[in-house]
Amino acid sequence: CIIDIGPWSYTDEEVHSIAGRSVNSPTPGFEGNSEWDFLKLIASEKYSCDEDADFHYSEVSFELYVKRRPQFYLWVLLIPTFVITTVSICGLFIPTNTLGDREEKVNLGLTTLLSSAVILEIVANSMPKASALPLLGNFILAEIFVVAAGVVCSVLTLTLHHRVNTRKWKPKPWMLKILGMT
Structure with missing residues (x-):
């Protein structure tokens, strides 16, 4: 599951999004789910550009890997x-x-x-x-x-x-x- 979060109404100079660290195993205090197993979370920063408006903004992308419990x-x-x-x-x-x-x-x-x-x-x-x-x-x-x-x-x-x-x-x-x- 990929989730992109970014302030598309603000430029990169106004709001700069910073990704945290990627997680390969649940951290302490993590509440699990009875239907899914958490495998890993990859966080990354992306920079996007709207060519028509000459608008640059930053995004944070989270890739969540889960596995269904059968x-x-x-x-x-x-x-x-x-x-x-x-x-x-x-x-x-x-x-x-x-x-x-x-x-x-x-x-x-x-x-x-x-x-x-x-x-x-x-x-x-x-x-x-x-x-x-x-x-x-x-x-x-x-x-x-x-x-x-x-x-x-x-x-x-x-x-x-x-x-x-x-x-x-x-x-x-x-x-x-x-x-x-x-």
Whole structure:
């Protein structure tokens, strides 16, 4: 982050800006931030000239180097999203209950889809507004598509199972081949 400070309405003879020393580590009494790590601060003096008005002035330029701490995003967003998606995928392989119902697969998939959408909303509110989706948003959006595909598979399986049991409907040979049942 570069910050330029200068008295542009006064000439260099009226106000002369002087840069302090550069800092490579936090000084005593420095209050940190929970989201950023301070790396270094470089202070420098610059002299600028407005050619049209023959106006010379001095500026002080500060280059602030910071690094984002990833713990918040890791523990609050990435790990829960990964766990939710894993639960949803494992939910595809839940055995049926004693009555033969499979609705719990769909319920589990829809619940995990809803929780993934809530996490995406948290990401959207905590990130700066930009024209492109950040990498974290892309990750969560991809996880939502995986969960949605799992829900679609559960619904298709439930529908086929229901038709076979209630209508004595036999699947076509090509469908059995796709499902690996031949």
